[in-house]
Amino acid sequence: MPSNDEQWDDLMGAFYDDDDLGAEDDDDLAGDDDDDEMGRKRRRRRRSRGRRPSAVKVVSKLPLGLGTASFTNASTSTAFTFSAEPQRTIKLERLVADIRRSAGAASIQVLITDIKVGQDSQLAGAGAIAADIFAPNAVRTGLRGSVAGPGLSVTVTGNISALPAVGESVDIALVMLGDAKL
Numbered sequence: 001m002p003s004n005d006e007q008w009d010d011l012m013g014a015f016y017d018d019d020d021l022g023a024e025d026d027d028d029l030a031g032d033d034d035d036d037e038m039g040r041k042r043r044r045r046r047r048s049r050g051r052r053p054s055a056v057k058v059v060s061k062l063p064l065g066l067g068t069a070s071f072t073n074a075s076t077s078t079a080f081t082f083s084a085e086p087q088r089t090i091k092l093e094r095l096v097a098d099i100r101r102s103a104g105a106a107s108i109q110v111l112i113t114d115i116k117v118g119q120d121s122q123l124a125g126a127g128a129i130a131a132d133i134f135a136p137n138a139v140r141t142g143l144r145g146s147v148a149g150p151g152l153s154v155t156v157t158g159n160i161s162a163l164p165a166v167g168e169s170v171d172i173a174l175v176m177l178g179d180a181k182l
Contacts, residue, residue, distance in 0.1 A: 062180035064090060064148075066156055068173040073166045082174045083155045090180040092117065092145025092154065097134040097174055104168035109161040116155045117146040131158065131172070145178065 066082035099110050111128035114121055122145045123129070134141055148154050156174055164170055 059180050059182055061093070061177045062088070062090060064092075064154060064176040064178065066154065066174040066176060068171065070172075071160055071164060071170040073163055073168070075163055078161070078163060079157070079159045080172065081155060081157045083153050084176075085150065085153045086148050086180075087150060088180045088182065089147060089149040090176075090178040091147050092122070092143055092176050092178040094142050094177040095134045095156070095174065096136050096177060097131040097172065098136055099131060099173075100169075100171040102164065102168045102170075105164040105170050108164060108170050110158065110170065110172060111161065112156060112158040114155075114157045115143070115145075116153075116157075117148045118152045120146055122146065128158070145176075148178075 064084055064086050066084045069080045069082070071078070095112075095115065097110070097112075101108060110131040112131050112134070113128050115123055122143055154176055160170055
């Protein structure tokens, strides 16, 4: 009857092949078929090398707040620029635009003209995009953005189609989501 160690080795052997064990060439595996105690210890040591936890942890969908803007009839411009500098390395995957319009400003469009990481545009071409496609409940609006990190700003520029009438407003809040390394 096989010992507990042998049963463990047989079970783990079903999940790992020689490449997973950290063996660099066939000579490193010499003696692995030996039934002696040293052969079992070598196999266990090699198998444990393939299971070390990674020192870098990736957290999925960490937010990067870009800011807010409010437009009223007293605003001096229809243009906006949101910018943030991440404190951790983040791969940008989604822009979320929360846009609130008062009843009288419902027809005012919010347009995004560029999304940049550093100096690199994240859009396929020039032209404005309606920010409503990045609504919080939007589906399949992901980006394949660049990796941003400390010292590299993420910038979203755009404009609204017109200033709101007296007593009306358009409020915009932007957040980028992405996988971040901790």
